[in-house]
Amino acid sequence: MHRHVYAFGGGSSDGNATMKKTLGGKGANLAEMARIGLPVPPGFTITTEVCDHYYRNERTYPEGLWSEVDSALAALEEKTGKAFGDPAKPLLVSVRSGAAISMPGMMDTVLNLGLNKKVAAGLAKATGNERFVWDLFRRLVNMFGDVVMGVEHRHFEAELDEAKAAAKVRADTDLDAAALKRLTERYLAVYRDRTGEEFPSDPRVQLRKAIDAVFGSWETPRAVEYRRIYKISGLLGTAVNVQAMVYGNMGETSGTGVAFTRDPSTGENVFYGEFLMNAQGEDVVAGIRTPRPIAELETVMPECYRQLTEVRQTLERHYKDIQDLEFTIEGGRLFLLQTRSGKRTAFAAVKIAVDMVEEGTIDRSTALRRVEPDQLNQLLHPGFDPKVKRNPVAKGLAASPGAAVGKAVFTAADAVAWAARGEACVLVRAETSPEDIAGMNVAKGILTSRGGMTSHAAVVARGMGKPCVAGCGRLLIDEHAKTVGLEDGGVVFREGDYISIDGSTGEVMPGRIATIPPRLGGAVEKLLGWADETRRLGIRANADTPLDARRAREFGAQGIGLCRTEHMFFGEDRIPAVREMILASDEAGRRRALKDLLPMQRSDFEGIFEAMDGFPVTIRLLDPPLHEFLPMEPENQREMAERMGLPVEAVQKKVESLRELNPMLGHRGCRLGISFPEIYEMQVQAIAEAALAAAKKGVKVHPEIMHPLVGTKEEIRMMREMTDRIMHEVFAGSDRKVHYLVGTMIEVPRAALVADRIAEHAEFFSFGTNDLTQMTFGYSRDDAGSFLPGYLAKKVLPEDPFVSLDAEGVGQLVDLACKRGRSTRAKLKLGICGEHGGDPASIRFCHEVGLDYVSCSPFRVPIARLAAAHAALGTRADSGTA
Ligand code: ADP
Numbered sequence: 001m002h003r004h005v006y007a008f009g010g011g012s013s014d015g016n017a018t019m020k021k022t023l024g025g026k027g028a029n030l031a032e033m034a035r036i037g038l039p040v041p042p043g044f045t046i047t048t049e050v051c052d053h054y055y056r057n058e059r060t061y062p063e064g065l066w067s068e069v070d071s072a073l074a075a076l077e078e079k080t081g082k083a084f085g086d087p088a089k090p091l092l093v094s095v096r097s098g099a100a101i102s103m104p105g106m107m108d109t110v111l112n113l114g115l116n117k118k119v120a121a122g123l124a125k126a127t128g129n130e131r132f133v134w135d136l137f138r139r140l141v142n143m144f145g146d147v148v149m150g151v152e153h154r155h156f157e158a159e160l161d162e163a164k165a166a167a168k169v170r171a172d173t174d175l176d177a178a179a180l181k182r183l184t185e186r187y188l189a190v191y192r193d194r195t196g197e198e199f200p201s202d203p204r205v206q207l208r209k210a211i212d213a214v215f216g217s218w219e220t221p222r223a224v225e226y227r228r229i230y231k232i233s234g235l236l237g238t239a240v241n242v243q244a245m246v247y248g249n250m251g252e253t254s255g256t257g258v259a260f261t262r263d264p265s266t267g268e269n270v271f272y273g274e275f276l277m278n279a280q281g282e283d284v285v286a287g288i289r290t291p292r293p294i295a296e297l298e299t300v301m302p303e304c305y306r307q308l309t310e311v312r313q314t315l316e317r318h319y320k321d322i323q324d325l326e327f328t329i330e331g332g333r334l335f336l337l338q339t340r341s342g343k344r345t346a347f348a349a350v351k352i353a354v355d356m357v358e359e360g361t362i363d364r365s366t367a368l369r370r371v372e373p374d375q376l377n378q379l380l381h382p383g384f385d386p387k388v389k390r391n392p393v394a395k396g397l398a399a400s401p402g403a404a405v406g407k408a409v410f411t412a413a414d415a416v417a418w419a420a421r422g423e424a425c426v427l428v429r430a431e432t433s434p435e436d437i438a439g440m441n442v443a444k445g446i447l448t449s450r451g452g453m454t455s456h457a458a459v460v461a462r463g464m465g466k467p468c469v470a471g472c473g474r475l476l477i478d479e480h481a482k483t484v485g486l487e488d489g490g491v492v493f494r495e496g497d498y499i500s501i502d503g504s505t506g507e508v509m510p511g512r513i514a515t516i517p518p519r520l521g522g523a524v525e526k527l528l529g530w531a532d533e534t535r536r537l538g539i540r541a542n543a544d545t546p547l548d549a550r551r552a553r554e555f556g557a558q559g560i561g562l563c564r565t566e567h568m569f570f571g572e573d574r575i576p577a578v579r580e581m582i583l584a585s586d587e588a589g590r591r592r593a594l595k596d597l598l599p600m601q602r603s604d605f606e607g608i609f610e611a612m613d614g615f616p617v618t619i620r621l622l623d624p625p626l627h628e629f630l631p632m633e634p635e636n637q638r639e640m641a642e643r644m645g646l647p648v649e650a651v652q653k654k655v656e657s658l659r660e661l662n663p664m665l666g667h668r669g670c671r672l673g674i675s676f677p678e679i680y681e682m683q684v685q686a687i688a689e690a691a692l693a694a695a696k697k698g699v700k701v702h703p704e705i706m707h708p709l710v711g712t713k714e715e716i717r718m719m720r721e722m723t724d725r726i727m728h729e730v731f732a733g734s735d736r737k738v739h740y741l742v743g744t745m746i747e748v749p750r751a752a753l754v755a756d757r758i759a760e761h762a763e764f765f766s767f768g769t770n771d772l773t774q775m776t777f778g779y780s781r782d783d784a785g786s787f788l789p790g791y792l793a794k795k796v797l798p799e800d801p802f803v804s805l806d807a808e809g810v811g812q813l814v815d816l817a818c819k820r821g822r823s824t825r826a827k828l829k830l831g832i833c834g835e836h837g838g839d840p841a842s843i844r845f846c847h848e849v850g851l852d853y854v855s856c857s858p859f860r861v862p863i864a865r866l867a868a869a870h871a872a873l874g875t876r877a878d879s880g881t882a
């Protein structure tokens, strides 16, 4: 028979860490920890396959499941020496969810199952601790009511608040046995009122319903939303872990905590965590009381602390990665309840990966795989300008580094709505919960007044790479009035006001503080250096100005893959000359205008050659649709008429005659170069002269002249001939020459098809995948916004093809063009300069089809370097989210 249940702990485990797919991360790691001798309370795991079966078969279970569960429970009773529902020596269990990829806070846990009034009485007698027993019971009713029956937590919370008020105490730990007993009765009444039924007293019914609830929670909207945001797909479902309880709420020698084996924020090799004495389950992360830093455990319970630091080492040595662990201390005895690879900031990910190589724990390829290329984005985000004086109104915990500036919003829904209007916002909440995920995802940063370094807000923000200030207790956040005040009175800001938060220091400032671009740190440089040794693809940048070129070089670009010359035409001082060129009625008129443009272009090119000393620079000749230049405003038309000594009507008529229905498919690219050769001639002349001037200064120049929008062999033949002619004319007047290449963009589908012919005249191809995608799909990039989101929502397309290269369709054209091009010219240089050149999945594709380089925006260069290394390593990155 196919097996559905695996036992763990108590001396043996059926599963191990490699079985995440079937046991879920939590179950597999509980089994593994027990295997390596760590103290794990025993239990068993019901597989993810059962979840899969459940949803495939109208929410029913595979045959024989319950008898398997019964035997596992019997075995657990045997191991623990306790019995489920037996008042004399009761076994209580937790029911915990856990999928193969951890989704913190997404699935719900129920603790203390197996209690009823009889069992409670028995347990009170056995432990002599009545307070403890009622504390367990009220928690069970609360969690069971909430998770299994959907009774909102606030109904229980209200009773708790009332109980605390009646007893005149602030913390739940100050409630005595009698108060907790009364509270349990109140909870049972809430349960009855809200569900219309009695709380189930039969432990087996409790267990069965809790298991149903965990499987049921797999498809709740918030779980579905989480998987959507993190692009988690292809999982079977969640596993269910049933585990014997250990009690952190037995008194002052008991407690519970969470810890990371290193600092997940900075990556520093220090023990990092928090604990609460006399507490249970998620008390630490729920922000009910303020938890204490882990180091204080050394004074509270030295022996437990010593053991825990040993566990820290054992886990890291075993898993060879930073671990995020949960522990409970019951009467001075330490138990491990969970371990998983720790979520970390991008900075920490890089530092830990590099440190672990240097400690000899992992090799360089593993280190490279540990960092997702897109994570580097976080390191490329700005911080606050240190020169600006700050006046923080409050300081919370530095929960996730980085600077965020935006308008304050107080609900996740508002964050989503405001962001949709294009407003930068910072989500301000007392604390966050899984329902807030969508809002957190679109906010620039997150600010909370409650919760610690391991609160929901902090953990999720770090995972998302968003700045977060958590637990800023001085701020009184009123989510209804949508204001934030201070304890000592006064509102400091309200909805819509700008605030600036610094997730690296915890400071909260009103207003907008200037930010500065980031610098890569030593660890990042080291990792990227390893990436450079690993990758085969060259990395270039798309840069149009000397400044961009310099920045690209700082980020590690090895050349420019696309320099768009039209940017140089758009400058305010240049546009009249450009317009004159277009409006001129004859060649002589055009040449007059071009004479003004020549020196400007020449000096731009010279600057770029100098910035890229030693590296190739691909310059694309002019390719804007004409209408982008035409003077449309009457005022501009008058100005042009004056400049050219023409009547305004003549200018208007010319503008009219140049108007196109579909300019993106109109008179642009090399079509312009063929109709008006003098435009491209001027540009080539400027390139040649700039190259000579730079070379004369000792700069190593490698110009690559690129013709846009070529679709036929004749187009490139003519363009090639013109380019060579002008280059040689310029060289003829000088005592030196510069080596250059002539090539073409491949961005019209026809060009890909006849690439073998085109390669007769082109020395390189650069795939302009923006246009190629546009024309292959027949989607206008500028208009696709009206239907593309719907297409993505309805899964007509798996991904936006303008973001991630459509390997299936457009990719075929790229592949074909590479093969055909190289069949004519074996040494044909191949690259990509579309937006896709900075997208990790597309880079992988480029590696596989054998391109020589990718080119992307300067800020994405580090990402591309790492992505290219990943492509060369040939395996998917393990981001440490498992
Ligand atoms: P999550 O998936 O949200 O991390 P968990 O299943 O880890 O949820 O459970 C939530 C809390 O309950 C954790 O703090 C965990 O340590 C605690 N817990 C779970 N099972 C037990 C148990 N058998 N004994 C004591 N505490 C438990």
Ligand code: MG
Pocket: 104, 105, 106, 107, 108, 109, 282
């Ligand atoms: Mg939880």
Ligand code: MG
Pocket: 326, 338
């Ligand atoms: Mg947990």
